[in-house]
Amino acid sequence: MTGQIRLDEHLQRYSTTAPHAPAVSGAIDAIASAATEIADLIATGDLADASGLTTGRNSDGDLQRDLDVQADMILRRRLGSLPIAALASEEMREPQICDREAKICVAIDPLDGSSNIDINMTVGTIFSILPAPDDLDLAFHQRGSAQLAAGFVTYGPQTSLVLTLGDGVDIFTFDRRADCFRLARSGVQVSEACDEFSINVSNRRHWDPPVRAFVDECLAGVDGPANRNFNMRWIGSLVAEAYRILTRGGIFLYPSDARPGYGDGRLRLTYEAHPMAMIMEQAGGSASTGRERILDLSAQSLHQRVPLVMGSSAEVCRVEELHCDPLLVASGSAPLFARRGFFRV
Ligand code: AFP
Numbered sequence: 001m002t003g004q005i006r007l008d009e010h011l012q013r014y015s016t017t018a019p020h021a022p023a024v025s026g027a028i029d030a031i032a033s034a035a036t037e038i039a040d041l042i043a044t045g046d047l048a049d050a051s052g053l054t055t056g057r058n059s060d061g062d063l064q065r066d067l068d069v070q071a072d073m074i075l076r077r078r079l080g081s082l083p084i085a086a087l088a089s090e091e092m093r094e095p096q097i098c099d100r101e102a103k104i105c106v107a108i109d110p111l112d113g114s115s116n117i118d119i120n121m122t123v124g125t126i127f128s129i130l131p132a133p134d135d136l137d138l139a140f141h142q143r144g145s146a147q148l149a150a151g152f153v154t155y156g157p158q159t160s161l162v163l164t165l166g167d168g169v170d171i172f173t174f175d176r177r178a179d180c181f182r183l184a185r186s187g188v189q190v191s192e193a194c195d196e197f198s199i200n201v202s203n204r205r206h207w208d209p210p211v212r213a214f215v216d217e218c219l220a221g222v223d224g225p226a227n228r229n230f231n232m233r234w235i236g237s238l239v240a241e242a243y244r245i246l247t248r249g250g251i252f253l254y255p256s257d258a259r260p261g262y263g264d265g266r267l268r269l270t271y272e273a274h275p276m277a278m279i280m281e282q283a284g285g286s287a288s289t290g291r292e293r294i295l296d297l298s299a300q301s302l303h304q305r306v307p308l309v310m311g312s313s314a315e316v317c318r319v320e321e322l323h324c325d326p327l328l329v330a331s332g333s334a335p336l337f338a339r340r341g342f343f344r345v
Contacts, residue, residue, distance in 0.1 A: 004183040007180065014165050023084070023104045027104060027129055034077075034078040035153040037074050038074055039159040043155075084099060084105065085098060085136055087107075087108075088140050090108070090303070091110055095140055102132055107275075108128075111124070116236055123239065125152060128150050128270065143297065147275070149166065150163075150279055154239050156240065156243075164279050168186070172184060188246050190280060194314065196230065196249065199255075201232070203257050203262075206262070210329070242279065250311050251309065253319070264307060265306060268304065269297060273287070276310055285313055286311070286313040286317070288309045
């Protein structure tokens with residue numbers, strides 16, 4: 001165990017590689033320190049009055065839980081004294097302008113999956129690090145491909161930090177005895193051998209035809225066009241789904257659907273889809289809306305939602321093919337007809 005390089009050593013080596021690298025290293029080190037604090041809080045759960053109870057709603061109307069707020073406070077305290085030009089969080093209505101001379105901006109989802117807190121499931125912190133533009137009002141309107149680094153922390157059986165600095169994906173696991181993150185897996189690659197799909201099937205009647213067609217292909221197994229059987233997983237926690245895909249391949253979909261407010265899906269572009277997309281592509285996978293590459297997109301607003309299809313490239317490509325199928329496109333938004341009962345597909 002002592003052989004594995006520590007996260008701080010890894011960051012120290014990176015910090016000499018570019019003008020922005022010291023600031024990026026400092027931000028990731030701070031996020032890692034905050035993560036150990038958040039992990040302790042989660043691990044004690046109700047005992048520490050850090051429950052999954054809701055305290056209200058955040059600026060975008062999502063239910064806000066004790067731990068969402070506490071995780072956000074811990075991260076902002078750790079990041080607050082660093083050279084960061086602008087900070088954005090799912091728990092903040094607007095970005096916070098910090099050090100105008102700094103070279104980087106940071107966007108965070110402090111605690112993703114928090115609806116799983118009270119059932120003791122894996123949740124996580126997601127982060128995206130961008131260059132600071134001259135006009136800081138544009139800090140979080142950059143294309144995903146502009147990211148300098150991205151990653152997420154899983155608070156599960158292990159507290160692990162999945163990280164890309166733009167040169168592959170590494171996973172660092174927190175070693176409690178040594179009180180530090182150590183390299184557990186380097187150069188992680190998304191397996192092409194993908195027989196696992198992940199989507200909330202309870203929303204099937206609301207999906208557009210291409211998504212329904214893809215999932216029906218998975219369900220048809222060897223009797224259908226995919227000519228092989230699939231397994232299904234739905235954890236309800238993006239970081240857990242992403243970690244699984246990095247470990248054994250597969251595809252995750254949170255598409256847009258016909259429910260009110262879900263016209264662009266549920267996940268946020270800036271601090272969820274962009275970082276996940278950088279991680280997936282750096283690991284040899286793909287991330288798309290079903291029509292467009294996530295990293296080609298730039299947010300028009302901080303909490304903008306986006307459909308997300310990510311994982312093994314062959315499967316993401318299949319979803320994109322179906323979105324280009326004229327017959328499926330022509331069939332329009334089947335959910336509308338399905339609800340009225342005129343056409344059931
Ligand atoms: P919460 O943070 O509110 O638990 O939402 C988690 C999440 O954004 C993402 O992590 C899951 O993949 C997705 O929502 C689950 O959404 P459904 O509850 O609609 O299945």
